[in-house]
Amino acid sequence: MKICIACGMPMKNREDFAMRDEEKDYCAFCARPDGTMQSYEEKLESMTGFIVKTQGFDNHAACHLAKGMLAKLPAWKNE
Template structure:
């Protein structure tokens, strides 16, 4: 099983891959409508919103959490 290089989500089904293409290394949630991978800024913004909505913490704490999580993923390592 592959994990998304941009958010870490396990991709178990074809539908979870960007454009349903199992050769992609990133998931449907990290893809733009044209199938290209979102930028770091786009992913950070969506991850912050996700954390605020699912964990109920304030935006500043969510931003810190999101930056920490993204820094450990292959797509965002320097």
Template sequence: MKICIACGMPMEKVSDFPGGDETKDYCIYCARPDGTMQSFEEKKVGMVEFTMKSQGFNESAALKITLTSMKKLPAWKCYFQG
């Protein structure tokens, strides 16, 4: 089983991969409609919105939670170095 490099979601089924392409290291939720991976900013906005909606946090708290999570993910490590 793969883990999405951009959000950490376990990818267990073919439908979890963009276009069903199991060679991708990111999940369907981290892909653009054309199958390419979302940018850091696109993913950050999406994760903040998801955190607010699913967990009831305000935007400031959701941003803090999102950035803490993103720091741990392989796709975004370069954004937090230095």
């Protein structure tokens, strides 16, 4: 089982992969409509929104949490 390099999501099924391509190292949630991987800024924005929506943090706290999570992932080593 692969783990998304951009968000850490386990990718178990073909549908989990960007463009349903099991050779991709990132998931469907981290892909743009054309199949390319989202930028750090795009991923930070979407992950912040996800944290606000699912965990009830305010935007500032959610952004801080998202930055910490993203910093641990291979795609964002240099961010």
